[in-house]
Amino acid sequence: MPFTVDYRDGDVLAWTLTDDGARAEVVADYSPELFVTREGGPVAACREAVERLPSVVTTSTERRRRGWRSDPEDVLRVAVDDVDRLRPVAAHVRDRGEPGEYRCYDVDLTRGFRYCLDQGRSPEPAREPRPLAIDVPEPALGDESLDSLSVDGEDYTGDPGDLVARVATAIERADPDVLVCNSGEVVPTLAETATETGVDLQLGRRPGWQRLAGASTYESYGQVHHSPARYTVPGRAVVDRSNTFFYRQAGLDGCLDLVARSWKPLQELAWASIGNVLTAIQIREARARGVLVPWNSYRHEFFKSASRLHDADRGGHTLSPAVGVHEDVHELDFGSLYPNIICTRNISPETVRCDCHDRADVPGLGYSVCDEPGYLPDVLGPLVSARAEMKDQRAAVTDPDRRDALDRKVEALKWILVACFGYQGFSNAKFGRIECHEAINAVAREILLDAKETFERGGWRVVHGIVDSLWVTAAPDVPDDERRPLEDLAAEVSAAAEIPLEYEATYDWLAFVPRRDGAGGALTKYFGAVADDEGYKYRGIECRQDSTPPFVADAQRDLIRVFDESHDPAAICARLAHHLDRLRSGAVDPADLAIETHTSKAADAYDQRTRTVAALERASDRGLERRPGQAVRYVVVDDGRGSRERVRLASEDPGEYDESFYADLLVRAAESVVSPLGWDRSDLRDRLADRTDAVLASFR
Amino acid sequence: MHGTALPELPTLSPGVQLLDTDGRATGPLAALVVDQVIGADGPAVWVDSRGHAQTGPLLDVAPSDRVLDRIRVARGFTAHQHFALVQSLPEQIDEDTALLVLPAMDAPYRDDVGQREGERLCLRSLATVARIAREYDVPVLLTRTGTDAVADALATAADRTVECRQTALGPRFVTDEFETQVYPRGDGTVQTTLAFWRRVLAARCAGVETPETATETRPEVVFDGAH
Incomplete structure (x- = not known):
């Protein structure tokens, strides 16, 4: 069970956690491999030339499949002496012959993951790994010298040498398996400070540290992202809290659950994106089916008529929300809608628009879906059932630690399942296919519309619907004795869709916020009071947005409490005035x-x-x-x-602070709260102005 | 059409032509493709890049929604997908094909891969496209988005250029043999907007098929006494 894998001087060190620490196994004969196919001729034609390349150890002809739809063919296996030489060798092979003639596979797997796959060994640790938190304040990660840090939650200040010695002692005492740092830069900062001050510090289980990748900036879906540099130390996993999705969302428990499913060692899993982990899980399935992982995906979408493109391009379906306040609203959600569509409809890159069937299986698009079991349902099916099982377990468990652990595992899986749909439409996805994305969308749309119809027939009004969620309330024009029970209708919808429609919540009231331009309801902006509970639910409004300052978010939540008590925009406005007064008096921190x-x-x-x-x-x-x-x-x-x-x-x-700037933010946030009641910003301003006049008047 | 001779879009002759536009080519491209399709027996084949295959602009100028059934689209989201799509074109094209369209053909080869590989793949794709134009005697229409070596390769491969300039009167097409005239509306105003082209195309296709609906469209821009 190699918990973490180091590549050093041509050898692999595979670290296994033991009861009293960790043991390194030195693997001297491991040669990473890539595979090559050729268009329009036997791939063996290049074998001699490839074998002569300096880093190539051996080559052989093997039978593999180049894609999920393909039959096995002769491919060239190329073993290389160093994991860092895989890309240069692949680039060399690709540049042979005509463009696109030679195609390479299994080139860009992360190094620890590759080792585990090749050796058939899971990186799931044999025991619970011990984390140690080390935080270094940001200035010291930049130009300034180290004057404070925290280890295992304890803050220390002092001169750089003493601080590094603190870290050294803590590591020696705890013998941690995971270093959880606020930034990857903690590794070089501490190591360099140790050298400068002459303090003996060993972050890993052997001396030294490595930089695996430099910092980079990239763009995805029009958003710019920053990827910080990555560091590793021997025998321990480094988790950079500023560069981890899953550790942040799902903690160590959630990460370890995904380590077991994806075979990405903890350190690689922590920095991986959702799509990256989903790809890893698919790569394991690909290996099991003899399918190679393309370096560059040449798989393109099939031609279709522009009218079909028009139907396919519509995206997730959303009903228009009924702007305003609704009483006694029930929310029902389809559980894991997209993965369940994939599993129940056998949607997979190799089944949609198959060659062997000419049927209109996908509603509205007329795509056929093959009867042969697809690989994607095979990959996602176990994840869907594992998540459902863990949710059941969680309901039965009383131990709070155990409950938290299950919560984090459920959370980790949720993200994988959420991403499985979008991934299919992602252009750079190794195994995605746009037609799958379109087919899933088309099915989801039909399910939502059918459900709406069923509820309306049963005497309910659907006040909103977004992709997999429906909000319903008793239709006012239907007498109570003619209204069918919600549970019966949900059961009917579930049976028809083959996907469970689950009760999510009941709200005493729910308010849908109109768009600022007045053109109907904002699709995902609402708030409401959860029935039989002190809590409120907020979606899309300011207090849920990361960019909103805490003061404004708190004030908005306070206004929603007033909304709950009064449903009166004037009362909310009066409360707003109180927050504005605080702001203007300079009393806000x-x-x-x-x-x-x-x-x-x-x-x-x-x-x-x-x-x-x-x-x-x-x-x-x-x-x-x-x-x-x-x-x-x-x-x-x-x-x-x-x-x-x-x-x-x-x-x-x-x-x-700038009072008027923040007053403006506050009024905007208040507008979201009063707008379902029919007020807009000018109503707020008028009322506030009256009040100011009243205050002034009282001084006369 | 006020009794005057029906204005025309430039006829796309067999061979590779580069459509050179000021801004994003979506609107002029839609007018040219729809015009070519309604006058032909076979479909247009469209290898898309960078989201140019929008059905909205096509529907804006199409005299009938059914025109969309005769445009066959596949999108290349990356350089390698675009390349593979172009290599698969011989399965899609025959002598009846009205037109082959490749909008922003340079973009994937510039943005998705290293320069050397991008140029290699793009040149190979261009050679395939030129061979198809020759073998099947089919008009090919390319557009480009950049000004570098990859974009230059497109211009070099093209037999001729169709210029489309945004003027105060709307888009004007110019080729060696053709120039969009200014069209008097008969009331002292002129225009060549895309809404105008929609009506032109509706009139032109009257002999080919009957439009489903005779939608009255208002011109996007009207200039009083502009000539």
Whole structure:
């Protein structure tokens, strides 16, 4: 069970966790492999030439399938002496012959994952791994010297040598298996400080550390993302909290569950994206079926008429929300809708628009779906049932630690299942296929519309529907004795869809927020009071947005409490005035006014002098360089200024703020709350102005 | 059409032509493709890139929704997919094919892969397209998005260029033999907007098929006394 895998000097060190620590197995004879196919001729033609390449150890002809639809064929296996030589060798082979003639496979697997796949060994640790948290404040990760840090939750200050010694002692005592750091840069920062101060520090189970990948910036779906540099130390997994989706969302328990399913070792799993883990799970299935993993995917969509494109391009279906406030609303959700559609309809890249059937299996699109079991249902089926089982287990468990662990595992799987649909439409997905995406959408749409019809026939009004969720309330024009029970209708819908429609919640009231331009309801902006509970549900409104400062978010939630008590826009407005007064009197802690934004480009690439630019410039002045895709937190202190004086970084502990800027944010947030009641911003302003006049009048 | 001779879009002759537009080519492309399809027996084959295959602009100018049934589309989302689609074209094309369209043909080869590989793949795709144009005597229409070596290769491969310029009067098409004239509407105004082209195309296809609905469209721009 190689918990973590190091590549050192041509050997592989496979680390297994033992009762008293970890044991390294030195594997000297491991040669990573890639595969080659050729168009229009036998691939063996290039064998001699490939064998002569300097890094190539051996070659042989093997039988493999180049894709899920393909039959086995003769392919060239190329074993290489060093994992870092796989890409150069692949590029060399690809450049032989005509473009597209030689195609390479199994080239870009991550190194630990590759080793586990090749050796047939799961990286699931033999015992619970021990984490150790190490946080180094951001300035010290930049230009400034180390003057404080925290280890295992304890804060220390002092001179750099003492601090590094603290870390060394903690590591020696705890012998951790996982180093959980606030940034990957903690590794080089501590190692370099140790060298400078002459302190003996060993972060790994053997001396040394490696940088696996440099920092990079990339764009996906029009969004700019930043990928920080990655570091590794021997025998331990490094988790960079600033560069992990699953550790943040699902903790160590959730990550370990996915390690077992994907065979990505913990360190690689922690930095992987959702799609990346889903791909890994698919790659395991591919290996089991003798299918190679394409380096460059040449698999394209089939031709279709533009009218069919028109039908297919419509996206997830959403009913238009009935703007306003509704009483006694029930929410029902289809459980794991997309994965269940894939499993029950056998939707898979190799089954949709198959060659062997000419039928209209997909509603509205007329695509055929093969009867042969597809691989995607085989991959997702176990995940769907595992998640359902864990949810059942969780309901039966009383031990809080055990419950939390199950919650995190359920959460981790949820993300994989959520992503399985979008992944099919992602252009760079190794195994995605746009026609699967379209077929899933078309089925989902039909299911939602059928469900709506069933509820309406049963005496209910559907006030909103988004993809897999329906909100219903008793239809006012139907007498109670003619209304069928919700459970019966849900059972009927579930049976027809072959997907369970589950009760999610009941709301005493639910408010759908109109769009600011007045053109109907905003699709995903609503809030409501959950029945038999103190809680509220918020979706899409300001308090749910990351960029909203805590003060504004808290105030909005407070206004929603007033909404609950009164359903009266005037009362909400009065409460708003109270928050505005606090803001204007300077009583709000500036720390509660910090705005967090994700930058999309470097400071000098912005055309306009935005607040973000001002914040980026301040960060740069302080050696805290922000790359596109990274977050920056700031407080607006004087919005009228164009320079970097407009804002202060949150880390500068600003002592003041721009009252009118934040008053505007607050009024906007209040508008979302009163708008379902028919008020807009001008109503709020008028009422506030009256009130100001009243206050002034009282002084006369 | 006010009794005057029906204005025409440039006829696309067999061979490779580059449509050179000022902005995004979606609108002019739609007018040219629809015009070509309604006058032909076979379908247009469209290898898409960068989301140019939008049915909206086609429907804006199509005299009938049924025209969409005669445009066959597949999208290449990456350089390798685009390349493979072009290599598969011989299965899609025959002598009846009205037109082969490849919008933004340079984009995937520039954005998705390294420069060397991109150029290799693009040149190979261009050679395939040129061979298809020759063998099947079919008009091919390309557009490009960049100004680098890959984009230059498209211009070199093209037998001729169709220019489409955005003017105050709407888009004007210019080729060596053809120039969009300014069309008087008979009331002192002129226009060549896409809505105008829709009516032109509806009139032109009257002899070919009957439009489903005679939709009255308003011109996007009307200029009083502009000539």
